[in-house]
Amino acid sequence: MIKCALISGKHMGMMHASNFHNHDEAEVVAVCDMDSDLRAKAEAEFQVAGYENIEDLLANCDADLILLIVNETRRIPPLHQLLAAGQNVFTEKPLCGLEGQYRLREADATIAAPAILEWRNSGLKFGIDFNYRFMHHFQKLHNDVVEGRLGQIQMVRARAHFACWSHVIDQILWSMGRPEWVSVVGDPNQEGGWQRMIHMEWASGTVGTLDGTTTWGMEYPLGVMVVGDSCYAEAWGLEGQYRRCKANNSEVEETWGAEEGQPEMQKSFVRMADGVIQSMLKDQPFPADGDAAWNELVFEAAVHRSARNNGERVWLDEVETEAISNA
Secondary structure: OEEEEEEOOOHHHHHHHHHHHOOOOEEEEEEEOOOHHHHHHHHHHHOOEEEOOHHHHHHHOOOOEEEEOOOHHHOHHHHHHHHHOOOEEEEOOOOOOOOOOOOOOHHHHHHHHHHHHHHHOOOOOEEEOOHHHHOHHHHHHHHHHHOOOOOOEEEEEEEEEHHHHHHHHHHHHHHHOOOOEEEEEEOOOOOOOOOEEEEEEOOOOOEEEEEEEOOOOOOOOEEEEEEEOOEEEEEEOOOOEEEEEEOOOOOEEEEEEOOOOOOHHHHHHHHHHHHHHHHHHHOOOOOOEHHHHHHHHHHHHHHHHHHHOOOOOEEHHHHHHHHHHOO
């Protein structure tokens, strides 16, 4: 039985904690929140002791896993504290964003780098909630890429509303790895989630585009297409749609769609909780581990630098090296 402690009694924290608590092989054994009302609500929900701060939680609770579901604007200090205390941690995305999840900056990678280095040297388990990895339509697309069904990959095309932004980046990186460079059109000083169009290229010569906006712009909030020389495949929407077609004549090879009234979105949170629990039981890395969290941040940092410099090509390895050296 995996004993979990929840930090944050707000909506997302309660949702994640319920998914773990309802699992046959996990339970919530303690909660922590500075807000007395939120803490009382979580105590009542899980019938466990609550603590006002992390110090008291660690002193009084022998948890196997900490569910750190605080806001990205203040996530790194408690993450660093928990890792230093020898705790396994599961958290939300993005790893760090002092101006919020729609406005990640180059500085956010530098802020997060010490925690990533702490984790890499610790032997602990750390992971992030890239739950779209557990949506069947995106899993099908991923498997097409890594199992070679598309042939030699030529191009990646993706788009997302900013509510799905971290996830669409992770989808690209999960299947394709990090590109070598990005070049960006957009004004990072624009208020809110600044509109951006990203061009990128991988060492293999594969090229890609990703554009993001706070407006809908199409009938679904995100979509990813991967084009190979044998086939192309695409996955889109939160309900769940997928198809794979021949490259040169669009003959359909396979389609999949979620059953009506059974959207993939909510199911993916439950599947992610199960994936994390199974990783704990089997002593394996989490389904989306600290490197997945870090790679998204490095990508976003490179995007921000390129946009600040009128779309110049920015190499991700250089951004990563500087962030770590400045940590």
